[in-house]
Amino acid sequence: MAEFIKDVDFGVMESNLLKYDGGEIFLSKEYFEEGIAIIYLNHPRKRNAISGKMMVDFRRCLNELEEWKEGKSVLLCGLGSNFCSGGDLDFARSAGTPKEGYYMSCIMQDILKRFRGLPLITVSLLHGPTLGGGAEISIFSDYILVADNAQIGFVQGNMGLITAFGGTTRLVQLIGERKAMEMLLTSKVYSAEECISISLADKIVNTSSKMEEALNFIKQFIVHDCTIIHNYKRVLAFGLSNNFEKSLDVERDLFYPTWGSELNRNALAKHIRHITK
Structure with a gap:
């Protein structure tokens, strides 16, 4: 070498x-x-x-x-x-x-x-x-x-x-x-x-x-908060690497801190509704 x-x-x-x-x-x-x-x-x-x-x-x-x-x-x-x-x-x-x-x-x-x-x-x-x-x-x-x-x-x-x-x-x-x-x-x-x-x-x-x-x-791709974009990009990177188990772990570990977060609560209060016929 x-x-x-x-x-x-x-x-x-x-x-x-x-x-x-x-x-x-x-x-x-x-x-x-x-x-x-x-x-x-x-x-x-x-x-x-x-x-x-x-x-x-x-x-x-x-x-x-x-x-x-x-x-x-x-x-x-x-x-x-x-x-x-x-x-x-x-x-x-x-x-x-x-x-x-x-x-x-x-x-x-x-x-x-x-x-x-x-x-x-x-x-x-x-x-x-x-x-x-x-x-x-x-x-x-x-x-x-x-x-x-x-x-x-x-x-x-x-x-x-x-x-x-x-x-x-x-x-x-x-x-x-x-x-x-x-x-x-x-x-x-x-x-x-x-x-x-x-x-x-x-x-x-x-x-x-x-x-x-x-x-x-x-x-058209940046309508969400930057946290959503950053987290999706990280999960997608692991998915592309074909490391399925690691990708699942990353997806879970990036998701659960956002559940009940201020960002999540504000979205539920302002935007999201069940759709009924």
Whole structure:
């Protein structure tokens, strides 16, 4: 085993990645009062390609979101003409050693695993070319919206690579082994309609009104108190892991403290009635 693999020190990894500058990933709090955060990818000169510095930015956004107790949802999207065109090729050429590849993979898998584990409703909004590492990032959300001009492709094979961020593992969860194999091994770039047809995406939105439509899509899932959303997300995560017994335990342990709680009593007093004919 290579020496650099023995210890995973994210501080060291971040310091290394920060050498590869360009672009930013930032957290917008414009809709915080509604329980919605927006993570923007912004690297216009490279069509939102991911640099080392952007990976560190993304991780810092996650640090803040994990502490957001009143949060309900996160929208992940790109500024400008597209979501993310993949990894920054200048970064890839400059950081072309196995050690730096290992650091990049560790950091991005940590980010996306934590993003997937947020107790919030997560939505990716894809528009324009969403390729390579950008496609990997996009599929870790609960829901995927595609603008009518979106193009999604796992094109890593064309560069003599496989997925680095966990994209293959997540893709199998979403569309199954055979469809995932086809998508990965052909490096085909899929249209918005094709993404719907293989169940990779959930809805097509209009390019000109994509942000408004995405926010409206999110709002249907955040009508309940944040406690309800957080608890459901936790149980669903265990259910997805196929650990049935553990999932039952988690569901019970999250339920019983809410029985008779102020939230429960207020709902019973204001909303819930038996329906009779």
